[in-house]
Amino acid sequence: MEIGNVKTMLEYAEPVIKLIDELKRLPSIGHKSAQRLAFYIMSTPEAEVERLVAALREVKQRIILCSVCNNLTEIDPCRFCESTSRDHSVICVVEEPHSLVAVEKTRSFKGLYHVLHGSLSPMRHIGPNELQLANLLPRFKPENNGGVEVREVILATNPNTEGEATANYISRLLKPLGLRVTRIAMGMPVGGDMEYVDEVTMDKALANRHEI
Numbered sequence: 001m002e003i004g005n006v007k008t009m010l011e012y013a014e015p016v017i018k019l020i021d022e023l024k025r026l027p028s029i030g031h032k033s034a035q036r037l038a039f040y041i042m043s044t045p046e047a048e049v050e051r052l053v054a055a056l057r058e059v060k061q062r063i064i065l066c067s068v069c070n071n072l073t074e075i076d077p078c079r080f081c082e083s084t085s086r087d088h089s090v091i092c093v094v095e096e097p098h099s100l101v102a103v104e105k106t107r108s109f110k111g112l113y114h115v116l117h118g119s120l121s122p123m124r125h126i127g128p129n130e131l132q133l134a135n136l137l138p139r140f141k142p143e144n145n146g147g148v149e150v151r152e153v154i155l156a157t158n159p160n161t162e163g164e165a166t167a168n169y170i171s172r173l174l175k176p177l178g179l180r181v182t183r184i185a186m187g188m189p190v191g192g193d194m195e196y197v198d199e200v201t202m203d204k205a206l207a208n209r210h211e212i
Contacts, residue, residue: 016042068139070115070132072097080113087111088148091139093170094156095119095163103156111154114139119162120169128169136170140177152180159186159204 016038023034041049065071066078073079080086090111094100100113116131140150153174157163171181187205 089151092154119166
């Protein structure tokens, strides 16, 4: 059967509808994108599909959250928390595991991380209890941090309304502890065009200006 005809003949077939519905559950995947992915999968050799299925199954079976920082990991604690070469006196708080990867790519941060797995959002009914915050405060005790006292917490949440709200909430939570709490600088992106910069970004760029 020609794969071009499969799309027409199986458009309402139950297995295809199920696959499209499941793909639509993925972030940023609408009906048309899910439909394209579904028909791509159907046109793919079975061996390749089996590799995809095996990879999905493996990641669900083997990947867990680090009990210390909540990063995705195969071992617990994760390699960052276990490392003796990293600076245990500085903790960088990020929203998601991919944010951790973005910071790590700079190769300039040598401290530890704490992953929230989200940000505060009343509109989406996400409050402090829905974030991975419960195991943050215990980390400031030296006995829970390899005997090292935490001297700084860097809030590296996203530069949007929800990220700002999350950073402000955590800052208020930590200030009474006498910790140094800092926020990553935000402003004009390198290579950006000022014509397309929104007012919030421009305001941050002006506020974070430095002498040259």
